[in-house]
Amino acid sequence: MNPTPNLFVGIAQVVANLVLFLALAPLFDGIVRRVMARVQSRKGPPLAQSFYDVLKLLGKENIDSTGILPFRLAPLVAFASMLCVIAILPVAGHATALTPYADTISLVYLLTLGGVAVLLGAFASKNIYALIGASREMTTMIMVEPILFMILLLGVLKTGSLDLTAVIYGTPSAEFGWPGIVMIVVSLFALQAFVARQPFDMAEAEQELLGGPFIEYSGPNYALFKYYMMLKQMFYAYLPIAMFVPLLKSGYFVLDLLLQVVLTALVFLLIGLLSATHPRYRIDQAIRYFATLFVIALAAIGAAVIF
């Protein structure tokens, strides 16, 4: 696709992307909490509760339990890498000023960097619970990141380009064919793993690991991690919508955006329902589940190459 002609619009787009994600991610998290509460016959917190949580944490003291640099840097790296992902993301088909400088590979890199930062912080905190949590997180990443990559790879194969706008929005849904349908199913089944919620929240597993990788974090550092998790969650909820739901092409950008946001909200409704109706799996059970998804995704890619 063509790089954005107007630099000024492009930069405005970067800022708009960031504002959109930073503003909506906690609200979407609020939707999950409300849905879960309703399934559990509770009233649930206000929609903006996750905002309040982050704000409260920002006002608290940072306890640096280890005194080493990686421990302090990890939340910053995780948060920054997620912001970069959002900055290069062509939301609703409109490339930002930064999109031309990135491609699908760098998107996957940046997402992985966020995950690695979480691991780094966990290992640096030298807590046995964090270590167990980190090892679970690592296993999950190794199994789940390839599935993400294969979802994007389908777009790459169809358009023959690594450019983000092309990969995510370039293919009309009909042209995906049945491998596309298989991939939609895979991305829905992997959704809970992508957003680290029940049944795949074993890395944090409150009842066993008391928050796992984040156990030693507090105050603003923990707020950054929380925000990072919410942004990541929104990205993963948005991705299948962006990939597989065609744009309206009505000429009005806002209309496209609105539709996609509403659909993303629906994905969060689904996340909430799934979280509320599942216990947490053990890591060995999760691995078996991911392996099945991995094979199915691989088969879909194979089919897309052959046919």
Added chain:
Amino acid sequence: MRKELEAKLIARLRDDVVCVEKTDARTIFVDVKRAGIREAAKIIHGAGARYLCSVGYDNIARDGTLGMIHTFALDDCNQFVCCRTTAPVGDPVIESITPDLPSAGWSEREVTDLLGLRFAGHPKPKKLVLADDWPDGIYPLRKDVPHDLVPKGAEDVAYELDEAPPGTKIVPVGPFHPSLHEPEHFAVYVDGETIKGCDYRGFMTHRGIEKLCQTQVSYNEVPFIAERICGICGSVHATAFSQAVESAAGLVIPRRAEFIRTLMLEIERIHSNLLWLGVAGHLIGFDTVFMQAWRVREQIMWLCERLTGNRKTYGMILVGGVRRDITPEIAEDIRNVVNKIEEELMVIHRAIEKDTSIHKRTKGVGTITREQALDWSLVGPVARARGIDIDARRDHPYAAYDEVKFEVPVLDSCDVWATLVIRVIETFEAIKIIRQCLDKMPGGEIFVEMKDKIPALRHAITVVEAPRGESVHYVITGEENRPERWRVRAPTFPNLQAVPLMLLDEQFADFPIVMGSIDPCFSCTDRVAVVDLQTGKSSSISKAELDAMSRKQQQRA
């Protein structure tokens, strides 16, 4: 049974047997010299008796000895065997029975801590009950130690954990951990995610209830203290104590009171099992089960508030009867509430029954074989999930259980899932029992006063089936209108000892639910009170405000 047992004992031990006597229809006392105690325990166990617990007592003032009693139950003929021996206080050593009966391990360690009686050949003679910094040589349950003694703590002492198997890391679980609801400490030895062993250091909140009741209060007050041993199965302890005293005094209580006791015990069972179901859901990360089970449970607490004035810790049981009568209106109320609970629990039951993801987390988890469960004398749903068909309500009927019909569910899949199913079925059975109680309850008095003084130094043992297994109470009557010795063995006491075995080679992620599957009640085991969060809150508001709030809540309910 007494004659057979006597013959067997005399054939093997000859002169070591002092006497074998039967004091009432169901208790056989065997007195042996201390040289024969291990052999005697072996013979009694070999005769098909199930080990319950051991009781130590101080007899120094009378004949300069420390006493030890190993208690057993014969479940198929409703009898108890108490095997007594003594050791002079100058040489307080008797042979340990733990090598033959592993679940005696804690009982013996407790006696060593509290009375200074030592056990030769005990495989793990570590401190169990007393704090690590408790000074040597002071044995709190001895009569010469005052109940309020606060000795100066020993310095530089710490509990030494068992050695970890090679190649494992130690994960500390507790004293504060979300999967434990009371302070206890487990050191879990893990290899990767697999549990290779664990050591337990509990009794962190030992409050000395037994000592208190042996020195400060009278028989009539003990049931209320007994009720505070546990925040969940309080009536069980109050009933068990009252029955032990009634049995020692030969007091027969009115039939109506027995029915009301049965009713309260079953209401308590419904409450406890719903509470457990919720906690179990929470422990496997399934909070919807947690919230729904507790929503259903809430109704029983409102009911109890109307019934007894309290959501929990009912204060209904007295020595000689019960405190409040069940009026026809209250009976109707109970019927309505249990109908509603039955209906709502059925919905939850159906949802859980077919939920494959719950199966994944509970089936085949925490397995131990029937033989291991027998060796460790497991009790309650934990034993019944391992194919052991015991239930004190049926095997040793008390209160009005001889007149009501109920099923005792027994499963043999030996895992956490089986304990879950058993608890749900038992809740339905409890509802059945409540309906029968209301139908069959005779009229008449609910309380009979104790007129004669209870003779001193009578021994009595009773068991009561708590929701988590049978509670054993052993009472030796005293001279000053209070027990000389009162021993409480909560169901968690034997069950907790087998948890390391259940955990072996399981995943660390299964720790909470395996631990939870025994429905651990650490407070019963430690004999301390659980602070009810609902009443704990009241400390910051005035009594008048609290009264107003309570009244408002009454009206709402």
